[in-house]
Amino acid sequence: MYYDLLPKIKNAARARKEFIQTSYSNMDLSVAKLLVSAGYLKSAHKKEIGKKQFLEVKVAFRGKDAVFTDFRFASKPGRRIYKSYQELRPVKQGYGLSILSTSKGVMTNYEARKQKVGGEYLCEVW
DSSP states (O other): HHHHHHHHHHHHHTTTTTTEEEEOOOHHHHHHHHHHTSSSSEEEEEEEEEEEEEEEEEEEEETTEEEEOEEEOBBTBOOOEEOOOOOOOGGGGGTTTEEEEEEEEEEEEHHHHHHHHOOOEEEOOO
């Protein structure tokens, strides 16, 4: 799950690593694609080695600093948090984004407000 993906991206960014490989899941791929479209990652794609599947992620840097700074999990396995589109607020005064799992797929808070759809409030990234 994405519980493993985000800490790996953060640690790779702090260690100034350009690529990371992590276990593959459809949820991880969709979260990574959102981070690519938001500019936090350069690329993310599925890679197969034999029968094993991996997610290969390329971290984005602005100069020497990584674009992906930190994150915060909102919904956890023991406590799920759901929000309607009216309850979605900007993260870090608009400099971050939140990720939601909706009935129309995984999307950011900006997309969810445009499509007027709510869902499980997964995490915040900045």
